Amino acid sequence: AKMDKTPLKMFELAVSCIDTEKPLEDNTVYLSKRDLFAFFKVSDNDKHSRFKQAVEKMQKQAFFQIKEEAGKGFKFKSIVPIPYVEWTDYNDEVKIEFHREIMPYLINLKKNFTQHALSDIAELNSKYSLILYRWLSMNYNQYEHYSVKGGRRAEQVEAYRNPSIKVKEMRLMTDTVNEYHKYNDWDRYILKNSLKEINAHTSFNVTYDKIKKGRSIDAIVFHIEKKRMADDNSYKLDDRAYQEDKARKAETEDQLVLQAMDSPYTKLLMEHFLLSYLDLMDKKILAGLQKNVYPLYDELKELRGLNGVKDHLSYVGAKQEDYSKKNICKYLKKAIEQYLPTVKRQDLNHE
Template sequence: MDLQNKKVVQSNTLIKAIAKMDALPLKLFELAVANVDTKEKDPEVELEKDLIRTFLPRTNALRHDYLQTIMTNLMDKSTFTVKYTKENGKKKTEIFAPFSKIEFSEDESTVKLSFSNKIMPYITELKKNFTQYRIEDLRHFTSSNTITIYKVLMMYYNQYTNYIANGKRTKEELESFLNPVIDVSELKALTVQGKKSYDRFSDLKKRVIEPAIKEINEHTEFNITYDTIRVGRKIAKIQFHISNNSTEKLIGELTAEKKLSLSDVQNSPYTALLLGAMIVNFADANNESLMMSLGENVYPKYDVFVNKHSLDDLQKHLKYVKDHMNSKPNELDKYLIKALDDFEKNKGKYAKRDKSKLKQKEKLPDWAKDDTAQKNILTEKGIQRSKEIDELLEKINKDTSD
């Protein structure tokens, strides 16, 4: 089988999942994914033993007992952990095995692997937010950490190649995909397994980061470097730099050639959502200045939002924005960006109406709460008023008699 052009395609959710398995089982999992027929969505994959042998470290032997050890390890000691936040804001964790069954025999030349039902959507239902990379690149990796870091970096590189092709990103945004920033805590969660914690960054650097970068640079077309980012005195983030022979040339040429047009903005699904929420009208949709400001400044942020949440969540967000918009702002793009930033700061939870800020009714005096006291006061006022009338009548009668 020619592996040069064979690619692995996986959901970004699975890319960012914590894979608990050694290097060899992880490579065999990737090899199996590369051979899935995504159209048929068949959970069973057959791999030639000769192909499996090419992924073994420094040996051509593939005896039945050795194959059994490898496959047992793949079945019993391999899991993926996916963490995400539910709509109600609660965190949820799912842990599942990649395979439900593995079959092989001494007198057969293939190994049959059956993917678990839980993992199939992550490798077959890939309408958006997926990553692909060459399976050949993984062949010579000796560490599961190298495979994990490589896959994460390819996730960003795939976004770069996708957006540079459709011309819907600025040069600065494209460069951010080639220079992704990853929290040290996130990198540890993805790579450090077992009892090792590498509390000191120097240990993480020596044992995980630098060996992985060395293998990627030696065995793939990519050149990876990195810088550390401090928060106070602590190294909190790592900025990786991804390059190959084509990246700089593409950024220079394609971003200059492809520019966002009014038609691109008008045909964007985000324009349809804004129209549906009545934040813009059809007259606005033909206002070139307004629409281009939305396309250039707002829609890229909506891309990030949809990747993180969903298009339905964006629709709900825009309805909320419209419900709380007193009048159309002069700078709609800045208004929508601020609304989105507020949403993210509140972690997607719209602030409930603060009852303490509602206008309260004027507090009644104590005497008004007592019916008896109120009647007495009214009675006293009536008596006083009656006296005033009597005095007035007496004066009138006196004047008349005079």
């Protein structure tokens, strides 16, 4: 990727909206300006002009160089990934159109283990950290997948958790072929700084070893460990039993997410600005709503009909404070739990 941190983050956010199961209409996704500002932690009065500058920078600067094996040699492509962006100053919606030539690569990447947490990416402040985090995620996701599902030899599975890469290849990947010619400088500014950020702000703990060929460093072997919060607030490393338990929970979570996506309540929450586009990408939020909040909305619907649910959400949306957005499931659950007894009392009094 030939682009700086801000356009790269914007590109990642747009890519996260692609659903590999449903082809995009006109290769177009829609984002919310509010979500974009939140993602980039922009809150000052100058945010609209800064957003405009970021979009312009992305379109002028962002392109991908792709190298593919073709016959006896290689074929090279240069693609501008996002040729068209449209928004207005009075509307929250931002239309982003991908170039048709980049779509097969994006869909293939998403199908092949490059899903990663947007919340992790949001905290990274260097384009090198972003690029390395994506590559590490791709490898670790394969480790998690094959640890549970099988289909690879034990040493292959371990290689995904301890991936290696030639220094030459990593320079290409990070676009530093012509920068930091001395290895020690490159190691300090690109590798160590990126891993410091990744270890501090993401779910990974990563160390690495240098592999020498002769007197020079030829390759890097990374060792990826996943942080897991235990009851005593310390991190434990993933083991096979944890992986299997995680896979079972993920399957249940996926079912809840699908149900939530189909629920009319999700649409109502969006209409009342209680859910954002970023929330729709968060499986934990959708699963939490389906499991803990939507059954209570069903109770209210029984008593007051769908319009009763709409009235409740309209009131909750008007009263919402910024702190509630940090845990929207907890906020919505508390609101409906406080409201339902009132409705039931009113019905008893009426009878």
